[in-house]
Amino acid sequence: MIVDTLAVVGTGLIGGSFALALKQAGAVREVLGVGRNPARLALARELGVIDRAADWAEAAQADCVLLALPVGETEAALKQLLPHLKPGAVVTDAGSTKAEVVAAARAVLGARSADFVPGHPIAGSERSGPGAARADLYHGKRVVLTPLAETRADAAATVRALWEAAGAEVETLDAAQHDRIFAAVSHLPHLAAFALVDDLAQRADRDTFFRFAASGFRDFTRIAGSSPDMWRDIALANREALLAELDAYVDALQTLRAAVDARDGQALHTIFSRAREARENWLKQQDS
Amino acid sequence: MIVDTLAVVGTGLIGGSFALALKQAGAVREVLGVGRNPARLALARELGVIDRAADWAEAAQADCVLLALPVGETEAALKQLLPHLKPGAVVTDAGSTKAEVVAAARAVLGARSADFVPGHPIAGSERSGPGAARADLYHGKRVVLTPLAETRADAAATVRALWEAAGAEVETLDAAQHDRIFAAVSHLPHLAAFALVDDLAQRADRDTFFRFAASGFRDFTRIAGSSPDMWRDIALANREALLAELDAYVDALQTLRAAVDARDGQALHTIFSRAREARENWLKQQDS
Numbered sequence: 001m002i003v004d005t006l007a008v009v010g011t012g013l014i015g016g017s018f019a020l021a022l023k024q025a026g027a028v029r030e031v032l033g034v035g036r037n038p039a040r041l042a043l044a045r046e047l048g049v050i051d052r053a054a055d056w057a058e059a060a061q062a063d064c065v066l067l068a069l070p071v072g073e074t075e076a077a078l079k080q081l082l083p084h085l086k087p088g089a090v091v092t093d094a095g096s097t098k099a100e101v102v103a104a105a106r107a108v109l110g111a112r113s114a115d116f117v118p119g120h121p122i123a124g125s126e127r128s129g130p131g132a133a134r135a136d137l138y139h140g141k142r143v144v145l146t147p148l149a150e151t152r153a154d155a156a157a158t159v160r161a162l163w164e165a166a167g168a169e170v171e172t173l174d175a176a177q178h179d180r181i182f183a184a185v186s187h188l189p190h191l192a193a194f195a196l197v198d199d200l201a202q203r204a205d206r207d208t209f210f211r212f213a214a215s216g217f218r219d220f221t222r223i224a225g226s227s228p229d230m231w232r233d234i235a236l237a238n239r240e241a242l243l244a245e246l247d248a249y250v251d252a253l254q255t256l257r258a259a260v261d262a263r264d265g266q267a268l269h270t271i272f273s274r275a276r277e278a279r280e281n282w283l284k285q286q287d288s
Numbered sequence: 289m290i291v292d293t294l295a296v297v298g299t300g301l302i303g304g305s306f307a308l309a310l311k312q313a314g315a316v317r318e319v320l321g322v323g324r325n326p327a328r329l330a331l332a333r334e335l336g337v338i339d340r341a342a343d344w345a346e347a348a349q350a351d352c353v354l355l356a357l358p359v360g361e362t363e364a365a366l367k368q369l370l371p372h373l374k375p376g377a378v379v380t381d382a383g384s385t386k387a388e389v390v391a392a393a394r395a396v397l398g399a400r401s402a403d404f405v406p407g408h409p410i411a412g413s414e415r416s417g418p419g420a421a422r423a424d425l426y427h428g429k430r431v432v433l434t435p436l437a438e439t440r441a442d443a444a445a446t447v448r449a450l451w452e453a454a455g456a457e458v459e460t461l462d463a464a465q466h467d468r469i470f471a472a473v474s475h476l477p478h479l480a481a482f483a484l485v486d487d488l489a490q491r492a493d494r495d496t497f498f499r500f501a502a503s504g505f506r507d508f509t510r511i512a513g514s515s516p517d518m519w520r521d522i523a524l525a526n527r528e529a530l531l532a533e534l535d536a537y538v539d540a541l542q543t544l545r546a547a548v549d550a551r552d553g554q555a556l557h558t559i560f561s562r563a564r565e566a567r568e569n570w571l572k573q574q575d576s
């Protein structure tokens with residue numbers, strides 16, 4: 001047992017899978033669930049994702065509280081918890097951006113920000129809701145923690161131990177560095193996929209195009225099936241790093257465009273080869 | 289039996305799978321293979337992809353010749369075939385662009401362009417070579433034919449029958465329309481994936497980025513594992529339509545950028561929702 005009681009705010013794929021994994025590992029005795037939607041909470045309970053629904057005051061009495069919400073809702077959630085927060089309770093989150101979450105924690109929690117451990121599990125799916133939760137979602141996946149300077153070492157150690165009990169590999173990064181990295185490898189690709197599909201979706205003759213789209217298109221655009229609420233929040237929360245990545249990407253596309261325009265086959269071949277090789281090296285490292 | 293002898297120029301994934309499928313279907317008696325690389329031809333023969341290697345003169349005596357080559361090599365291949373081309377032989381290709389192939393056929397074949405049936409199987413994989421060939425590659429896949437005005441009806445019917453015997457669904461499009469559609473749903477996504485990976489690959493600290501790339505990145509960039517030779521040729525052959533799509537895509541990205549910059553969450557949500565819905569509708573149509 002790592003903690004006696006865990007509260008998950010948001011009992012969908014991310015929070016629900018965390019709860020299921022920890023129950024299965026025997027790392028927690030009781031799981032409380034907080035959420036706005038009673039039907040969803042009832043489903044989470046029915047599926048064994050949580051033991052019982054709770055309000056903010058009850059959740060704040062848990063030993064550990066996980067916020068598994070769109071990042072834009074972090075500040076409001078912390079405000080709800082703070083007045084009731086048990087001494088020594090650890091608060092963590094699962095948001096895809098970290099600098100804004102850190103700022104919200106400092107602004108809302110004051111001295112209690114020492115009990116806050118920002119986190120980001122690198123796992124997900126386009127599926128959502130309690131029904132999508134799986135005990136093995138985090139198996140072999142990375143979780144990045146970005147502790148604040150003032151975060152208590154034992155609070156960080158508790159959150160690390162919970163994620164490890166859920167099967168994840170835990171790493172630590174600075175929040176700003178985290179956000180720069182994920183702007184490039186996750187947030188930009190999501191926006192790029194949304195933009196490509198939307199460009200087609202807005203055409204009067206879109207059906208003709210979609211009719212001939214095949215497996216390459218399906219994989220390229222898979223992430224355009226992700227939650228609009230969640231990705232709106234991420235884009236706004238990681239605005240600066242994302243703007244820099246969007247600019248770099250448009251530059252890269254303009255370089256390709258110039259090569260196509262100039263019929264410069266050699267330049268195209270160089271770019272395509274470099275990209276393919278980099279991706280192959282990456283895949284090899286993933287496997288090892 | 290639809291034709292007695294088939295010659296495939298290029299015995300890799302596309303040509304080899306066509307040959308295997310037709311042999312398995314009993315649609316062809318003998319398959320000849322043409323290629324520059326003797327080791328590859330020997331492997332194709334060993335794997336039963338072709339019955340024997342042939343030179344251009346022998347291949348031109350087949351009842352049907354399939355060119356399964358990077359599109360930039362179409363013109364040179366037609367020049368090799370023409371002097372030996374058997375009266376009544378049907379020539380087809382599997383190139384991903386069609387207008388330039390049509391122009392090459394008219395320029396090289398003269399009156400014999402009536403025997404040419406341009407084609408494009410919508411199937412593939414990053415894998416290549418005779419070892420990647422599979423008899424079922426085209427099962428349930430679309431093949432687009434773009435016959436010339438002068439193409440003999442019976443030549444087009446033969447090529448259609450062969451693809452149907454290979455398990456494909458055959459459709460007919462105008463070559464220019466084909467190229468506009470595939471610029472949007474295939475060629476642009478490939479360039480977009482290459483550009484994104486290359487942008488990371490050129491950074492001094494690329495390892496830090498790749499280290500945290502996950503499944504969304506893997507799927508988004510899968511097509512950046514494709515052949516640089518093939519995609520250089522496609523980008524050059526479909527230059528005009530591709531330039532128009534690149535411009536439209538950069539516009540779509542700039543629209544997203546402006547919304548992020550202005551912190552316009554509503555605009556982002558609208559775009560993400562429209563894209564997700566369009567993709568979901570597309571997937572439903574694919575399944576039905």
